[in-house]
Amino acid sequence: MQQEITELLPGLRRFAYSLTGSMADADDLLQNTVERLLTRAMPGDVDLTKWAFRICRNVWIDECRARKVRREAAEQPELSDGLVTNGEHQTTKEIEWNRVESAMSRLPEDQRQIISLVAIQGMPYKMVAEILEVPKGTVMSRLARARAALSHALSPTTLRTDS
Structure with a gap:
């Protein structure tokens, strides 16, 4: 078959x-x-x-x-367990999400994969190392570099200098 x-x-x-x-x-x-x-x-x-x-x-x-x-x-707010959506708050969240998504897209592929698996999927380092077939130390160092790059890209001082 x-x-x-x-x-x-x-x-x-x-x-x-x-x-x-x-x-x-x-x-x-x-x-x-x-x-x-x-x-x-x-x-x-x-x-x-x-x-x-x-x-x-x-x-x-x-x-x-x-x-x-x-x-x-x-x-439809009525489908969200009775929560009323604050339009200004929702817009702010969308803007922040777009900033994070843009910063993530600028990361090298290996860093983006690891930060996605660890930070978004919540997987432990050991599992990520097995999935990507790299040593656990490599996962940790790539994650540290990815976090630093995201932090820099999203910091308020970067916003002022990039504008």
């Missing part, structure tokens, strides 16, 4: 792209589709090709629904 799935990948990828309109989203959709193909038992009376494309479509529908729910929750 794995050989048959491998042969279906180019067609599934094109299909995923036609659904998403984005290569990055298509690759994510393809990965989720293949994961389901490999972890779920295929019904005995179904053609693998039809089943694979159906799974791809269903995964995409699930993702669209999840995005819609997240978007509505963000746009």
Whole structure:
């Protein structure tokens, strides 16, 4: 079955792209589709090709629904547990997030990966070292350099000199 799935990948990828309109989203959709193909038992009376494309479509529908729910929750205060959104506070948060995102994008890839895994995902250094296949000390030094670069990029004095 794995050989048959491998042969279906180019067609599934094109299909995923036609659904998403984005290569990055298509690759994510393809990965989720293949994961389901490999972890779920295929019904005995179904053609693998039809089943694979159906799974791809269903995964995409699930993702669209999840995005819609997240978007509505963000746009409708009544869906946010009764919390009222302060427009000025929300705008300030968005500006700060954009600054952080911009500073993160200027980091070298190796530092960005590590700060994302440690600071955003909350993974321990040892796990990050195993994932990236580098020594734990390398994780710590790259993280320190990334934090320093972000701190510098986000400091108030940098804002005045960059303006």
